[in-house]
Structure formats: structure tokens, C-alpha cells
Amino acid sequence: MPQSPNDPIAQSRFLRACRREPVDATPVWLMRQAGRYMAEYRELRRKHTILELIKAPELACEVTLQPLNAFDLDAAIIFADILPPLEGMGLSLEFVKGEGPRIHNPVRTPQDVARLRVPDPEESLGFTLEAIRLVRRELESRGVPLIGFSGAPFTLASYAIEGSGSRHYLRAKGMMMADPRSWHTLMEKLSQVVGEYLLAQARAGAQALQLFDSWVGALSPEDYRQHVLPYSRRAIQIAREAGAPIIHFGTNTNGMLEQIREAGGDVIGVDWRIDLSAAWERLGSDVAIQGNLDPVALFAPWPELKARAQAVLDQAAGRPGHIFNLGHGILPHTPVENVRRLVDFVHEYTGQQRP
Numbered sequence: 001m002p003q004s005p006n007d008p009i010a011q012s013r014f015l016r017a018c019r020r021e022p023v024d025a026t027p028v029w030l031m032r033q034a035g036r037y038m039a040e041y042r043e044l045r046r047k048h049t050i051l052e053l054i055k056a057p058e059l060a061c062e063v064t065l066q067p068l069n070a071f072d073l074d075a076a077i078i079f080a081d082i083l084p085p086l087e088g089m090g091l092s093l094e095f096v097k098g099e100g101p102r103i104h105n106p107v108r109t110p111q112d113v114a115r116l117r118v119p120d121p122e123e124s125l126g127f128t129l130e131a132i133r134l135v136r137r138e139l140e141s142r143g144v145p146l147i148g149f150s151g152a153p154f155t156l157a158s159y160a161i162e163g164s165g166s167r168h169y170l171r172a173k174g175m176m177m178a179d180p181r182s183w184h185t186l187m188e189k190l191s192q193v194v195g196e197y198l199l200a201q202a203r204a205g206a207q208a209l210q211l212f213d214s215w216v217g218a219l220s221p222e223d224y225r226q227h228v229l230p231y232s233r234r235a236i237q238i239a240r241e242a243g244a245p246i247i248h249f250g251t252n253t254n255g256m257l258e259q260i261r262e263a264g265g266d267v268i269g270v271d272w273r274i275d276l277s278a279a280w281e282r283l284g285s286d287v288a289i290q291g292n293l294d295p296v297a298l299f300a301p302w303p304e305l306k307a308r309a310q311a312v313l314d315q316a317a318g319r320p321g322h323i324f325n326l327g328h329g330i331l332p333h334t335p336v337e338n339v340r341r342l343v344d345f346v347h348e349y350t351g352q353q354r355p
């Protein structure tokens with residue numbers, strides 16, 4: 001979607017910060033801001049599974065708006081998950097209660113890789129694209145931008161191969177090390193699926209795109225360079241065509257921060273394991289940064305939470321291009337009152353500093 005200079009959403013704090021333009025206060029949103037810590041979400045989840053919520057555009061729209069109605073957030077993120085794109089490729093996905101995601105037919109052999117499809121996102125993920133169109137209609141009058149997202153090729157490959165979350169990535173790294181041809185074919189397919197899905201989300205109305213490479217910090221810098229970077233770069237290249245800013249997020253990325261940057265993105269998302277000022281030193285001033293409060297800080301008493309939020313903002317030091325966020329997704333049982341106070345504090349503190 002083209003962003004005209006007169007469009008109020010294009011001039012929102014969040015999109016201005018993505019472009020490293022000055023803002024009246026630091027924009028803030030929270031990864032996984034729609035979810036189980038909210039009573040409104042749990043209420044809907046009593047009646048529907050998570051995949052049902054994702055696949056019914058009206059319900060996905062409703063869940064997307066829940067945190068926007070409760071808090072003064074500067075961006076919405078479409079309610080979906082990183083794993084449904086794997087279904088379109090031919091994998092069977094289930095969220096098992098109390099255990100997390102399961103792929104019932106994980107990718108283990110060269111034949112498994114060869115069988116994977118690269119479907120058109122309108123056909124395989126039309127429900128999320130439709131949800132984006134619905135949310136955009138609701139957010140237009142509120143002046144709030146919408147973020148679309150996808151898992152990055154490595155993080156998706158790890159679920160596709162392991163069949164679940166993993167601690168050591170024995171099978172995923174195993175394929176990478178022992179059968180690099182299959183790894184390459186798999187990552188090529190994933191980069192196309194991811195890039196086209198992101199592009200389709202921007203065309204459906206998402207004004208920014210986030211690539212979640214949540215588990216990439218499990219890799220050595222050399223493995224990242226050789227076996228992951230080219231595919232993340234390819235996905236970003238495809239997605240860029242729509243012109244929406246891209247946030248490239250990973251956790252535990254201290255050893256590969258420059259390479260993440262090299263793969264692409266207008267904004268780099270970092271977690272709390274790196275100091276924000278150190279991250280900026282390494283990345284340079286011509287990129288925006290998103291982060292990086294420890295999500296556990298939201299469980300602390302308010303004075304402690306406030307001090308930690310202030311420390312993040314002081315490290316950002318008013319540089320243009322800071323988007324306040326957590327370093328990873330908000331946790332279940334997070335006290336809602338602390339979320340409200342945190343969001344308001346970010347605006348108050350930075351609005352005062354830079355009137």
C-alpha cells in the first residue's frame with residue numbers, strides 16, 4: 001500500500017520511527033500483545049481453539065483490536081501465528097493443549113523436502129489477508145498502523161524439521177550439517193513462502209511487516225552466515241516490493257547482530273541480552289531499533305518496572321528511530337495494570353523529554 005505524506009497513518013509515531021524521523025513521543029507496542037494475559041482473549045479461547053480464531057477473519061480482527069481498546073498502543077499486530085504457512089506447504093499442524101505446537105508429519109528426508117509445496121498466499125493464508133482488510137477498516141479512523149508478520153525461514157525450518165519447539169535443534173541443525181542440499185532446498189522454498197506471504201499482507205493493507213527469527217540465536221555466527229542469511233535476505237527482498245518498512249527481529253543475536261542487519265530490515269529488533277546503546281553502536285545510526293525490555297520486568301512492582309523501562313529509554317537517548325517494545329513476547333499471567341502503566345509511561349517520559 002503506497003504511503004502518501006498526507007496520510008495521517010503514514011505520519012503516525014510508529015511509522016515515523018520506522019523511517020527514523022523525529023516523533024512527539026516514543027512509539028510503543030508489545031510483541032504478542034493480543035493473548036492469554038488478557039481476560040477478553042481467554043474468554044474467546046474458551047469457545048474456540050487458537051487455529052479457529054486465526055482462521056475466522058472476524059474473530060482474528062476482534063482479537064487484534066482487544067489490546068488496542070485496552071491500552072494506548074501505537075501499532076496493532078494482526079492476530080495470527082508463525083506456523084499456519086507450514087500447513088499450506090503440506091504439513092499438519094496442531095496446537096496441543098499444555099504442550100505447544102506439533103507438526104504431525106515433520107520434514108526429515110530429501111523426499112519430505114521435495115514434497116513441500118510453495119502455494120499462493122491468497123489461496124493458503126487468505127483468512128489472515130482477509131483479517132488484515134477487516135482490521136484496516138477499523139483502524140483507519142483511529143489513525144493506528146497495522147503490522148503484518150511472518151516467521152523467518154530458519155525459525156520456520158526449525159518447527160518443520162523438529163515437529164515442535166526444541167532445546168538443542170538436533171534434527172534441524174542435523175539436516176543443515178549432514179544434508180546441506182536438502183537444507184538449501186527447504187530454505188529456498190521457505191524464503192519464497194515467507195517473502196510472498198509478507199508481500200501479500202502489505203498488499204492487503206499491513207503498513208509494516210515483522211520477520212520473527214525467534215530461535216536464530218541458537219546458531220553460530222558462521223552457520224548463520226552460510227545457512228540462514230541468504231534465505232532471510234531473499235524473503236526480505238521479495239517483501240520489500242510493497243514499500244512497507246520491515247522489522248527484522250531475533251533473540252539471542254549478540255553473536256550475529258551485524259549479519260542480521262546485512263540480511264535486511266529497516267528496523268532491527270533486539271532482546272534484553274544486549275544493551276540498547278551497544279546494539280546501536282554496532283548497527284550504526286542509519287537503522288531503527290525496536291526493543292528491548294525483559295518481559296519478566298512486567299511482573300515486578302511498578303517502581304522497579306518503571307526504572308527498567310526508563311533505563312531502556314535512556315539508552316535509546318532520544319535517537320530517532322527507537323520503537324519501544326519488549327525483547328520477546330509478553331508472557332501469560334502478565335498483570336494487565338502494569339501493561340497499561342508501562343505504555344503510558346513510555347509516552348509521558350519521552351513526551352516530556354522532547355516537547
Ligand code: CP3
Pocket residue numbers: 030031032033034035036045050077078079080081082083095099100101149165212214328329
Ligand atoms: O503479537 C501478537 O499479538 C500477534 C500474534 C502472535 C501469536 N504468535 C499468537 C499466539 C504472534 C506474532 C506469534 C508469533 C509466534 N508464534 C512466534 C514468534 C514470536 C515468539 O514469541 O518467539 C512463535 C515461535 C510462535 C509459535 C507458537 N505459537 C508457540 C511456541 C505457541 C505455544 C506456546 C505459547 O506461547 O502458548 C504458540 C501459540 C500462540 N500464538 C498463542 C498466541 C496468543 C497462545 C496460544 C493460546 O491461545 O493458547
